Structures are given as structure tokens and as C-alpha cells.
Amino acid sequence: MRQWQHIIPSGAIAALGLWVCYVSFTQKPTQAFLFPRLISSVFVILALWTFGRALLGLSRAGTGIGRTMFLNILPGLLVAAVYIFWAAEALGFYSGSALAFFTLLSLYDPASHGEVKSWVRRIVITAGFILVMYLLFAKLLSVFTPRGLFF
Amino acid sequence: MEFIYYFGEVFTPISFMLLVGGTIGGLILGATPGLSPTMAVALLIPFTFRLEPAHGLILLGAAYTSTVAGGAVSAILLKIPGAPANIATTLDGHTMATQGRGAEALQLSFLSSAAGGVFGVLLLIFLTPMLAKWALAFGPSHLFWLAILGVTVIGTLDTNSVVKGLLSGCMGMWLATIGFDDIMGAQRFIVHPSLAGGISIVPALIGLFAIPQVLAMFARGRQPVGSDVIAVQKHPIGKAMREMTRRWRALGIGTAIGSIIGLIPGIGGQIAGLVAYDQAKKFSSERQNFGKGHSEGVIAAESANNAMVGPSLVPLLTLSVPGSPTAAVLLGGLLIHGIFPGSDLFDNHPDVAWTFINSMLIGQVLMCIFGLYVAGLAARVAQVPQYVMAAVVLGLAVFGSYSVQNSMGDVYVMAALGIGMFFLERFGFTAAPLVLGLILGPIAEANFTQGSMIADATDGRFSYFFGGTLNIVLILIVIASVAYLAWMEVLQRRQDRADQANEAKA
Numbered sequence: 057m058r059q060w061q062h063i064i065p066s067g068a069i070a071a072l073g074l075w076v077c078y079v080s081f082t083q084k085p086t087q088a089f090l091f092p093r094l095i096s097s098v099f100v101i102l103a104l105w106t107f108g109r110a111l112l113g114l115s116r117a118g119t120g121i122g123r124t125m126f127l128n129i130l131p132g133l134l135v136a137a138v139y140i141f142w143a144a145e146a147l148g149f150y151s152g153s154a155l156a157f158f159t160l161l162s163l164y165d166p167a168s169h170g171e172v173k174s175w176v177r178r179i180v181i182t183a184g185f186i187l188v189m190y191l192l193f194a195k196l197l198s199v200f201t202p203r204g205l206f207f
Numbered sequence: 208m209e210f211i212y213y214f215g216e217v218f219t220p221i222s223f224m225l226l227v228g229g230t231i232g233g234l235i236l237g238a239t240p241g242l243s244p245t246m247a248v249a250l251l252i253p254f255t256f257r258l259e260p261a262h263g264l265i266l267l268g269a270a271y272t273s274t275v276a277g278g279a280v281s282a283i284l285l286k287i288p289g290a291p292a293n294i295a296t297t298l299d300g301h302t303m304a305t306q307g308r309g310a311e312a313l314q315l316s317f318l319s320s321a322a323g324g325v326f327g328v329l330l331l332i333f334l335t336p337m338l339a340k341w342a343l344a345f346g347p348s349h350l351f352w353l354a355i356l357g358v359t360v361i362g363t364l365d366t367n368s369v370v371k372g373l374l375s376g377c378m379g380m381w382l383a384t385i386g387f388d389d390i391m392g393a394q395r396f397i398v399h400p401s402l403a404g405g406i407s408i409v410p411a412l413i414g415l416f417a418i419p420q421v422l423a424m425f426a427r428g429r430q431p432v433g434s435d436v437i438a439v440q441k442h443p444i445g446k447a448m449r450e451m452t453r454r455w456r457a458l459g460i461g462t463a464i465g466s467i468i469g470l471i472p473g474i475g476g477q478i479a480g481l482v483a484y485d486q487a488k489k490f491s492s493e494r495q496n497f498g499k500g501h502s503e504g505v506i507a508a509e510s511a512n513n514a515m516v517g518p519s520l521v522p523l524l525t526l527s528v529p530g531s532p533t534a535a536v537l538l539g540g541l542l543i544h545g546i547f548p549g550s551d552l553f554d555n556h557p558d559v560a561w562t563f564i565n566s567m568l569i570g571q572v573l574m575c576i577f578g579l580y581v582a583g584l585a586a587r588v589a590q591v592p593q594y595v596m597a598a599v600v601l602g603l604a605v606f607g608s609y610s611v612q613n614s615m616g617d618v619y620v621m622a623a624l625g626i627g628m629f630f631l632e633r634f635g636f637t638a639a640p641l642v643l644g645l646i647l648g649p650i651a652e653a654n655f656t657q658g659s660m661i662a663d664a665t666d667g668r669f670s671y672f673f674g675g676t677l678n679i680v681l682i683l684i685v686i687a688s689v690a691y692l693a694w695m696e697v698l699q700r701r702q703d704r705a706d707q708a709n710e711a712k713a
Contacts, residue, residue: 061634062634065630065631065634066634069374069378072378076381076396079396083393083395084393085391085393087391087656088388088390088391088392088393088395089393089395090655090656090659091384091651091652091655091656092381092384092395092396094655095377095380095381095384095648096381098373098377099374099377099378099381102370102373102374102377103374105370106370106371106374109370115634115635116368116635116700116703118632118633118634118635118636119633120633120634121630121633124428125426128425128426128427128428129422129425129426131425132421132422132425132597133422133425133626136421136601136622137622139601139605140605140618140619140622141619141622144605144609144615144618145615149606149609153602153605153606156598156601156602157598157601157602160594160597160598160601161594161595161598163429163594164425164428164429164593164594164597165429165592165594166429166430181595185598185599185602189602189603189606192254192606193606193610197253197254197256197257197610199606199609199610199613200613201606201609201613202615
């Protein structure tokens with residue numbers, strides 16, 4: 057695994073640790089930040105140690121992210137992000153979920169996209185899943201979900 | 208013998224229905240590769256909100272027990288362990304299945320799981336009240352150090368890097384401080400309005416355990432569905448019982464090792480199964496048959512990973528220190544119902560505590576009965592393609608997180624933590640210490656604040672937190688666990704370097 061793959065996450069965590077430490081030691085009232093001060097001191101020491109090891113090329117733990125893995129995840133991650141941060145609220149929880157579920161099946165199903173049978177199967181699975189979710193959450197648990205544009 | 212008094216509670220219609228439902232559902236979820244017991248229990252927590260605390264815990268306990276056992280189905284019939292705890296089961300279990308002895312392997316697996324599991328729960332029943340009484344002697348300083356011990360033990364054991372494990376624990380404790388501080392009336396680290404109420408435990412648990420699995424399933428890309436289920440021939444159950452009795456040594460070794468490992472916080476079922484398999488092989492007169500479809504391999508591995516379940520709850524129910532990541536999720540399930548482990552649980556909520564523990568005992572027997580019947584169905588479910596499973600888990604995670612407080616903020620927190628955790632896991636960080644930090648952080652802070660007030664009025668903070676036998680013992684255990692694991696890591700690195708040098712020479 058390339059060294060920069062360790063440097064980026066450990067650097068981000070070190071930056072987060074420094075920010076947490078700074079806020080903990082500068083914000084008032086002091087009593088409210090007593091415990092965060094204690095935690096952030098250890099946090100920043102460990103984070104800087106990890107970052108230092110990454111800079112020196114001594115980080116070994118973890119398998120990292122390869123190009124193929126990243127490219128495989130990217131479409132699913134984008135669909136999930138659009139679903140969670142926009143579609144679920146804007147389109148409605150059930151419509152957004154159905155759309156995201158169907159898109160994910162279509163993206164990752166190894167069956168040919170030229171077959172009508174595989175499209176029908178995806179639609180049936182999506183409809184079944186949404187029906188189960190509706191019965192579980194709307195009927196059984198009485199959860200009121202955002203309705204958005206549709207449902 | 209207080210537990211006998213509450214036995215009837217398990218057999219009320221709603222309790223028994225939840226127990227049966229949790230057991231069957233757990234067996235099917237456990238058989239599904241990629242759905243770990245921890246994730247299954249985390250996804251079930253939102254369904255327990257509207258239930259009585261005892262009923263909610265029955266559902267979670269049944270799911271915990273049966274997902275561990277259910278993992279053996281896919282391990283035996285598909286050679287894919289349903290959970291890490293079932294890795295050792297594949298070694299002989301799948302070979303038995305390929306030899307046409309799949310039914311026998313499944314029967315032995317469920318029978319030995321039940322035998323080990325019952326012993327483990329009996330240990331839980333008899334050890335827990337004793338330890339809970341002992342926990343009464345704990346003051347704020349001791350409870351503070353116990354919370355720190357919980358985070359450090361899991362942080363150092365459940366990871367490949369001690370420093371990264373501890374760092375994950377620190378991040379979890381920091382996350383627990385986000386939000387409005389009720390005592391001092393201060394806002395802490397609120398960088399987005401959805402964080403104003405702090406980070407809810409349930410969405411965090413779902414995000415940290417479910418989303419990385421979803422992304423890991425996406426990472427496989429558009430792969431065709433893999434292995435086929437091996438057909439199972441009929442096999443008389445009486446024969447399997449006789450075989451298990453004949454292999455009493457493997458059963459005893461598995462049960463004893465599972466129980467001991469379960470009591471040690473942080474180790475978990477994966478190691479229990481592998482250590483038991485290894486020891487059963489060493490003590491067997493037929494050790495040459497291990498790996499070639501030997502029944503002792505299945506019996507030792509499965510009795511160990513289920514014997515671990517009960518004892519892993521002993522430190523959780525008495526001292527708030529979970530014995531495994533799944534036990535940490537169960538702790539979250541307890542806390543959301545306003546129930547704190549320790550003497551409070553047994554003194555003020557004995558009905559909840561004993562109904563839950565008794566249900567785990569009955570659950571072991573039900574798991575064995577239903578396991579034998581639903582194994583075929585579970586194996587079919589285990590063949591559900593990974594991309595469908597990923598989409599289903601994502602949907603459940605979103606709905607489950609939202610249903611906690613009917614808040615999109617919880618869904619955003621779940622997604623952000625989950626996506627972040629997936630990338631951190633690629634670089635040696637693990638979710639378990641972070642979750643422990645998040646759950647034990649408020650306990651540590653409350654006791655730290657309370658202890659500081661007592662200390663300011665008495666001898667000062669240093670002598671209050673670092674003085675006294677119990678404080679010193681707890682601090683020494685924290686230091687010893689970190690130092691030992693750090694030393695083991697150094698030795699492992701040296702070994703790796705030596706191996707690399709040898710390979711280069713060759």
C-alpha cells in the first residue's frame with residue numbers, strides 16, 4: 057500500500073485531534089470542558105504519534121483502498137449519499153428508498169442489463185422490500201416519515 | 208436462586224413470541240454472510256423502543272445467541288462463515304458436508320452450541336449476582352477507571368494496532384461529549400444543528416456496524432453469485448446425540464475454553480472457536496482426522512463460540528464493561544431504556560435482569576430445536592446475492608436510525624459515522640473501541656465530574672483518583688493490558704520482518 061494512503065487519514069485525525077484539544081482548552085465554562093480536556097490530551101498525543109509513524113512510512117495496519125475497490129464502491133456511495141442527504145426528505149422516505157434500492161440493484165446486479173427478465177426481477181424485489189418496510193415501520197411501529205414530493 | 212422466581216416471565220405470550228421470533232430471525236440472519244451478530248443486534252435495537260425493557264432485551268438476547276449459532280449453517284453448507292466466530296467450524300463442518308454428512312454436521316453444530324450455550328448462561332446466572340454485590344463497593348473514581356478499562360481493553364484487543372485501537376476509543380469518548388452539557392449549560396463541539404442533542408447511541412451503533420459492511424459488499428462490484436448449497440441428506444438426531452456424548456472431551460474443551468474467553472472482556476467468539484479447535488485437536492487421539500471432516504472439530508468450535516455468549520455478559524451486567532462488541536451493543540440497548548448495569552439492575556430492575564437472563568437459557572434450547580428445522584431455509588437465505596443484501600441493510604439502517612427520534616439528523620449522523628468508519632477500517636482502525644468510547648464516555652464523564660467534586664471537598668483530585676487499593680488495581684490492569692498488547696505487537700512486527708528477510712533470501 058502506498059504511504060500517502062496512511063498519511064491522509066492519520067493527518068485528518070491529527071488535525072481533528074488538534075482542533076478538539078484547542079476547543080477544549082479555550083472554551084468556557086472551564087468545568088464543562090474538564091473531561092474533554094482530559095480526553096483530547098490523550099487523543100492528540102495518540103493522533104500525532106500515528107501521523108508521525110505514517111510520515112515515516114512505518115504504518116502497517118490495514119489493507120488500504122485499491123483503485124478497483126474504490127471504483128466499485130463509488131457508484132453505491134454516491135447513490136447512498138444522494139438518497140440519505142437529499143432524496144429521502146425531498147422525494148419522500150418511501151419513494152426515495154424505492155429509487156435508491158432499485159438503482160443499487162441495477163448498478164450491482166451482474167445479470168445483463170439487456171434482459172427484460174432481470175429488470176422485472178429488480179422491480180419485484182424493490183416493491184417487496186418497500187412493502188415490508190412500510191408494514192414494519194408505518195403500520196407496526198407507527199413511524200411518521202417525511203412525505204416529500206411523493207410519499 | 209432468585210432467577211427461578213422470574214422464570215414464568217419468559218413464558219408469557221409476548222415474551223415467548225419475541226423469543227421464538229428473535230431465535231428464528233437470528234438463525235437466518237446469522238447464516239447470512241456479511242451480517243455479523245453485532246450488526247444484526249444493532250439493526251434490531253430500533254424495534255425494541257416500543258417494547259417493555261425486558262421484552263426488548265429478550266429480542267436482542269435471542270438474536271445474539273442464535274446469530275452466533277446460525278453462522279454455522281453457511282459455514283457448513285457454503286464454506287462461508289456467517290460470522291467470524293464460525294471460522295473454525297468451516298474446517299471440518301464443510302468437509303463433512305462435501306462427504307454427504309451435512310445433516311450430521313448441522314445437528315452436531317446445533318447440539319454442541321446448545322450444550323455450550325446452556326453452560327455459559329448458567330455461569331452468567333451464578334457469577335453475575337456475586338459480582339454485582341461486589342460492584343456496590345465501587346465509588347465514582349472506581350467507576351471512572353472501570354469505564355477507562357472497558358475502552359482500553361477492547362481498544363487494545365480488538366485491533367491490529369494498539370495505538371489505533373486506543374485512538375478509536377478516544378474518538379468515541381470525544382463523540383460522546385458532543386452536544387449540550389446539561390449540568391454546566393454549555394454547548395460543546397456543535398458544528399451542525401443535527402448535533403445539538405448530542406450523538407444518539409442507536410444511530411451511531413447502526414452506522415458504525417452496518418454501513419461499513421454495506422460498503423464492503425459494494426466493494427465486490429458486479430460479481431456473480433458464488434457457491435451452491437450442498438444438498439443435505441436425512442440423519443437421525445439420536446445418532447448425532449450419541450456421537451456428541453461419545454465426543455465428550457471435545458465438548459468439554461470447547462465449553463470450558465469458550466466460557467473462560469467469554470469472561471475476558473474484548474476477546475470474542477472468533478478466538479474462542481479457533482482456540483477450542485486447536486486444543487481439542489491437541490488432546491484428541493484422532494488428531495490426524497482434524498480438517499478431514501472430523502466431528503470433534505465441529506463440536507469443539509461450536510460449543511466454544513456459544514459458551515462464550517453468556518460469560519461475555521458477566522462483566523457487562525455487573526461492571527458495565529462489555530465482554531464483546533455485541534455485548535457493547537446490548538449495553539446500548541439497556542441504556543436507551545434508562546437501565547444501568549451493576550447493582551442498580553439487580554436491585555431495582557430484577558424482573559428485567561432475570562427475565563433477560565432466563566430467556567437466554569430457554570433461547571439456547573429453542574435455538575437448537577429451530578436450528579435443526581430452519582437450517583435448510585437459512586442456507587437458502589445465505590445465498591441471497593451480496594448486492595441485494597447491501598441494499599436491504601442500507602434501507603434498514605436509514606429507516607432504523609430515523610425511527611429512533613423521527614429525526615433526519617440521526618440519519619445524517621449514522622451515515623457520516625458509517626462512511627467515516629469504513630475508510631478508517633481500511634487503515635487499521637476498528638469500530639468496537641469507538642463504540643465502547645461512545646457508550647462508556649458519558650459514564651466516565653459523570654463519574655469523573657462527581658469524583659472531582661468529592662475530591663475538591665476532601666483530599667484533592669490526585670489522591671482521590673490515584674489512591675486506594677481498588678483504584679491502584681484498576682489502573683495497573685489498564686496499564687498491564689496496554690503494555691502487554693503493545694509488547695505483543697512489537698514481537699509480531701519483529702517476526703514479520705524476520706519472515707520477510709527469510710523470504711528475500713530464499
